[in-house]
Amino acid sequence: MGVSFLSTIPPLLPLVPVPSLTTTTTNRYPSYAVTVRCNKMEIDATAEDEDRFCRRDILKCAGVTIGMELMASSGLFVEKASAADLIQRRQRSEFLSSVKETLYTAINGNVELLPSLLTLALNDAMTYDKATKSGGANGSIRFSSELSRPENKGLSAALNLLEEAKKEIDSFSKGGPISYADLIQYAAQGVLKSTFLTSAIRKCGGNVEKGRLLYTAYGSNGQWGLFDKQFGRADTQEPDPEGRVPRWENSNVKEMKDKFVAIGFGPRQLAVMSAFLGPDQAATEALLATDPDVSPWVQKYQRSRETVSETDYEVDLITTLTKLSSLGQQINYEAYTYPVQRVDLSKLKL
Incomplete structure (x- = not known):
């Protein structure tokens, strides 16, 4: 033993x-x-x-x-x-959910501004310059001197809508006001989600309940994880330099390609971002289809949008927006958190 x-x-x-x-x-x-x-x-x-x-x-x-x-x-x-860490994660998650809910209500009450909200997000990020690591998705487009530039013509109504939403969001935020940089990019996310849902409803013959079930079963909600983690963009305190963003409606395909290449993108990303390049997506895609480098991707995404799941289109679009919306940013992963008041257990009466 x-x-x-x-x-x-x-x-x-x-x-x-x-x-x-x-x-x-x-x-x-x-x-x-x-x-x-x-x-x-x-x-x-x-x-x-x-x-x-x-x-x-x-x-x-x-x-x-x-x-x-x-x-x-x-x-x-x-x-x-x-x-x-768990407390901060919960605080950020709860705040982000409230932000999305507020934006969803604002967006769906002003569907005529959906294209402008996408272009607003694109143009705010497109000021990024790789050589100097300046510009990017930093909320600079909120300044009147930048918003009034030719490339941003017609975007003031979209910004006004977000400013009203910001007032509501800031009123219930316990961790400080939301940055314009975050607000603008999450508005674009809200537009895309609304567009994806609308497409699912259309494929169900206009039946809203069936469309929601279809989007839940085959939609892209699970693809937004990385985008949602990039919550904590900082606002710049001055406008970005001029001349960094083209006037999309007056640009030829080569000029568009050159600009996308300048920020690290290619024909594939240009094609999938067609809805961001102006109010008429069909007209934009018709123009992009004239270029041999971009045309195959345009056709690919057009076919994908007609499938039940739209997987290729939605996944590539979400991936591209996630990268675009992080240009020039150092994400603060503690943004919107706040100290929790401690409870003095000795004062509790049993």
């Missing part, structure tokens, strides 16, 4: 160096009392096996002892850090 070697842990504890128990670091970390329980374990072993058993369990004992000491010294810190 033998005894589980865990029963020898207390006598062996002094053999393991534990600096935190003998130095000033004991003031920095809490100590914990650890009770070790052991049970007898019956085995049949030869002398050689018994020797092997003891050596093995000595190593296990040392590992367990060190592990318990590490847990005792750092467990509270890890616990607090994890709890704080």
Whole structure:
């Protein structure tokens, strides 16, 4: 008969160096009392096996002892850090859900502004310059001096709509006002979701309930995860330089291609972003189809939009918008979080 070697842990504890128990670091970390329980374990072993058993369990004992000491010294810190992180994630998630709900209501009450909201998001991001790492999706288009430029003609109504939505959002935000940079890009997301849903309803003969079920089953909600994580864009405090965004309605395909290449995109991304390039998507795609590099992608997405799932079109569009809406940004992943008031349990009356 033998005894589980865990029963020898207390006598062996002094053999393991534990600096935190003998130095000033004991003031920095809490100590914990650890009770070790052991049970007898019956085995049949030869002398050689018994020797092997003891050596093995000595190593296990040392590992367990060190592990318990590490847990005792750092467990509270890890616990607090994890709890704080979870709280911030929940705060951001709840706030983002409220933002989306507010934008959804605003967007669906002004469907005539859907194309302008897409172009607003595109033009705000298209000011990005790779050489200087300046510009991008930073809310600069909100400044009147930039909004009044020829390439932004007709976008003021869309911005006015978002400014009204911003007032409502800021009124219930506990973590500070939402940035224009976030607001503009999430409005574009809302437009796309609304467009995808409308397409699903059309494919169901106009039946709204069936269309919603179709979009839930085959739609793109699951593809928005990375986009939603990019929540925390910072606003610039001045307009971006002029001359970085073309007038899409007056541009030929080569000029459009050159601009997309300048920010790291190609014909594929140009084709999938056709709805962002003006109020008439069909006319824009007809123009893009005249270019041999862009035409295959235009045709691909046109075919995809007529399928039940629209997978190719929706996935590529979401991926492109996610990359576009992050240009020039360092996302603050703690944005819109706020301290939680602690409850003094000693004052609770039972």
